[in-house]
Amino acid sequence: xxxxxxxxxxxxxxxxxxxxxxxxxxxxxxxxxxxxxxxxxxxxxxxxxxxxxxxxxxxxxxxxxxxxxxxxxxxxxxxxxxxxxxxxxxxxxxxxxxxxxx
Amino acid sequence: xxxxxxxxxxxxxxxxxxxxxxxxxxxxxxxxxxxxxxxxxxxxxxxxxxxxxxxxxxxxxxxxxxxxxxxxxxxxxxxxxxxxxxxxxxxxxxxxxxxxxxxxxxxxxxxxxxxxxxxxxxxxxxxxxxxxxxxxxxxxxxxxxxxxxxxxxxxxxxxxxxxxxxxxxxxxxxxxxxxxxxxxxxxxxxxxxxxxxxxxxxxxxxxxxxxxxxxxxxxxxxxxxxxxxxxxxxxxxxxxxxxxxxxxxxxxxxxxxxxxxxxxxxxxxxxxxxxxxxxxxxxxxxxxxxxxxxxxxxxxxxxxxxxxxxxxxxxxxxxxxxxxxxxxxxxxxxxxxxxxxxxxxxxxxxxxxxxxxxxxxxxxxxxxxxxxxxxxxxxxxxxxxxxxxxxxxxxxxxxxxxxxxxxxxxxxxxxxxxxxxxxxxxxxxxxxxxxxxxxxxxxxxxxxxxxxxxxxxxxxxxxxxxxxxxxxxxxxxxxxxx
Numbered sequence: 215x216x217x218x219x220x221x222x223x224x225x226x227x228x229x230x231x232x233x234x235x236x237x238x239x240x241x242x243x244x245x246x247x248x249x250x251x252x253x254x255x256x257x258x259x260x261x262x263x264x265x266x267x268x269x270x271x272x273x274x275x276x277x278x279x280x281x282x283x284x285x286x287x288x289x290x291x292x293x294x295x296x297x298x299x300x301x302x303x304x305x306x307x308x309x310x311x312x313x314x315x316x
Numbered sequence: 317x318x319x320x321x322x323x324x325x326x327x328x329x330x331x332x333x334x335x336x337x338x339x340x341x342x343x344x345x346x347x348x349x350x351x352x353x354x355x356x357x358x359x360x361x362x363x364x365x366x367x368x369x370x371x372x373x374x375x376x377x378x379x380x381x382x383x384x385x386x387x388x389x390x391x392x393x394x395x396x397x398x399x400x401x402x403x404x405x406x407x408x409x410x411x412x413x414x415x416x417x418x419x420x421x422x423x424x425x426x427x428x429x430x431x432x433x434x435x436x437x438x439x440x441x442x443x444x445x446x447x448x449x450x451x452x453x454x455x456x457x458x459x460x461x462x463x464x465x466x467x468x469x470x471x472x473x474x475x476x477x478x479x480x481x482x483x484x485x486x487x488x489x490x491x492x493x494x495x496x497x498x499x500x501x502x503x504x505x506x507x508x509x510x511x512x513x514x515x516x517x518x519x520x521x522x523x524x525x526x527x528x529x530x531x532x533x534x535x536x537x538x539x540x541x542x543x544x545x546x547x548x549x550x551x552x553x554x555x556x557x558x559x560x561x562x563x564x565x566x567x568x569x570x571x572x573x574x575x576x577x578x579x580x581x582x583x584x585x586x587x588x589x590x591x592x593x594x595x596x597x598x599x600x601x602x603x604x605x606x607x608x609x610x611x612x613x614x615x616x617x618x619x620x621x622x623x624x625x626x627x628x629x630x631x632x633x634x635x636x637x638x639x640x641x642x643x644x645x646x647x648x649x650x651x652x653x654x655x656x657x658x659x660x661x662x663x664x665x666x667x668x669x670x671x672x673x674x675x676x677x678x679x680x681x682x683x684x685x686x687x688x689x690x691x692x693x694x695x696x697x698x699x700x701x702x703x704x705x706x707x708x709x710x711x712x713x714x715x716x717x718x719x720x721x722x723x724x725x726x727x728x729x730x731x732x733x734x735x736x737x738x739x740x741x742x743x744x745x746x747x748x749x750x751x752x753x754x755x756x757x758x759x760x761x762x763x764x765x766x767x768x769x770x771x772x773x774x775x776x777x778x779x780x781x782x783x784x785x786x787x788x789x790x791x792x793x794x795x796x797x798x
Contacts, residue, residue, distance in 0.1 A: 227461065227462040227468065227487075228459050228460065228461050228462075228487065228488060229459070229460045229462065229468070229471075229472075229485055229486050229487060230455060230457045230458075230459060230460070230486045230487070230488055230491045230523050231457045231458040231459070231460055231523070232457075232477055232486055232520065232523040232524050232526075232527055232601070232605040232606070233477070233605045233606065233608075234509075234512060234514040234516075234520070234605075234606050234607075234608065235457070235458050236512065236514065289786075290554075290786065290787045290788070291554075292551055292553075292554030292555075292557075292558065292783055292787060292788045292789070293548075293551060293553060293554050294553060
């Protein structure tokens with residue numbers, strides 16, 4: 215057996231990569247809107263307790279400003295949002311506000 | 317008729333494979349000389365090319381021909397025609413050697429029969445080295461060459477591969493040897509690992525098992541644990557991301573536990589056993605290195621718990637008064653399995669006075685009520701680890717596991733008035749609407765019971781869970797393969 219620390223005949227020591235070997239992809243952010251005019255805003259409740267309280271108030275404030283609001287909820291806060299839900303939000307709405315915490 | 321692999325040139329005629337270190341081979345030397353004189357004979361020696369004296373012998377100390385001809389025993393006499401083996405006999409049997417060669421009067425002075433000796437190809441060190449050599453070219457992961465002045469331990473810390481403790485350097489040879497611990501191919505997919513949702517091969521699990529300090533024979537158990545952890549039901553993603561304490565606990569059942577030397581006895585939940593320590597750690601390193609799950613990043617634990625380094629033990633099935641956890645969960649007897657549980661840590665239960673099962677069950681229930689908070693219910697599961705001295709109380713009284721569970725659930729029907737917010741001067745609790753109701757501490761199926769621990773000590777243990785069921789994590793049982 216070759217000891218891990220022992221120099222190899224070629225002078226190097228070689229380890230095998232335990233990681234996914236993935237490089238993070240840099241994606242361009244969606245362009246920022248210059249105004250809220252005509253925007254539909256998604257309010258996403260991740261289903262943590264009292265997230266609804268926060269989003270209800272946000273909805274009131276947005277509607278008072280004449281904006282359209284669509285409400286969504288993740289089935290559970292412990293799992294990523296299902297692909298269908300993400301697709302629905304992206305299709306129907308221009309921006310999303312998420313209630314993260316208790 | 318078996319074709320000889322084209323990588324090895326073995327001429328047609330009769331072929332004898334021998335070694336000096338074999339009394340039967342020594343015995344048949346006069347027969348080999350006779351055969352060499354009367355036919356075309358090629359002799360290959362596994363250990364000493366000068367043996368047998370007086371015959372032109374080919375050197376097979378590297379065992380290339382022996383492996384190609386699949387030699388199990390020496391001497392083996394074979395007949396090769398057109399590059400294929402058309403006849404074979406092992407050891408010495410005058411009748412069979414005469415039959416194979418078509419020659420009479422072979423070894424007239426020899427006994428009729430002598431069994432042969434083991435071929436050097438079955439020497440454990442040689443078989444291992446060969447398996448490792450064969451596996452090495454199948455490893456596809458990126459090679460990382462360390463600089464001459466790099467300390468390997470520091471290099472692995474610097475690359476973020478460790479959980480804070482040193483890891484074993486994953487050299488090609490170690491990873492290849494680890495991969496010999498499973499019949500699965502290195503590129504076989506095991507699971508999709510959160511949080512980065514990366515498809516993970518057997519090879520990547522093996523590399524992390526090397527880091528964790530596993531032996532190759534632990535690998536099938538690690539593979540089963542990774543597979544179970546990455547199911548939607550177990551929800552390793554949420555378990556990693558939560559601010560709560562919990563991390564994955566692996567309970568091992570079945571013959572594999574004893575075969576790989578796991579501890580189910582004294583200090584089963586503690587340190588000191590290599591298999592217990594490294595299997596749980598390997599799972600966590602897969603989530604860290606392959607899935608990209610790291611504390612302070614997707615792992616948002618407020619406090620965590622020491623079991624997040626590693627948490628794995630075997631159930632003491634032989635000493636248990638009950639059927640095993642795996643059997644309860646549908647694994648056939650004789651099969652091995654892992655059960656994953658989202659564990660928040662270990663809390664002790666002391667009861668040194670109860671000698672009847674009802675009293676002891678009440679003790680357990682009183683302590684189980686404190687999981688997460690005495691005034692919270694239904695959201696957390698729990699695992700009760702019953703020790704041998706406590707288990708004996710139930711065995712002597714003829715209590716089944718079902719009866720104990722029913723007694724515990726009955727004791728844990730909690731009065732809503734004590735549970736609601738503000739009750740007892742404590743703000744935490746259930747909503748006021750529960751005040752007039754009775755609330756079970758655990759949901760149905762939310763209380764797991766296993767048997768483990770040393771034979772001295774009237775102590776058991778409670779391992780609290782995490783958000784349970786479809787909202788969070790279900791315990792998942794997966795059988796261990798090969």
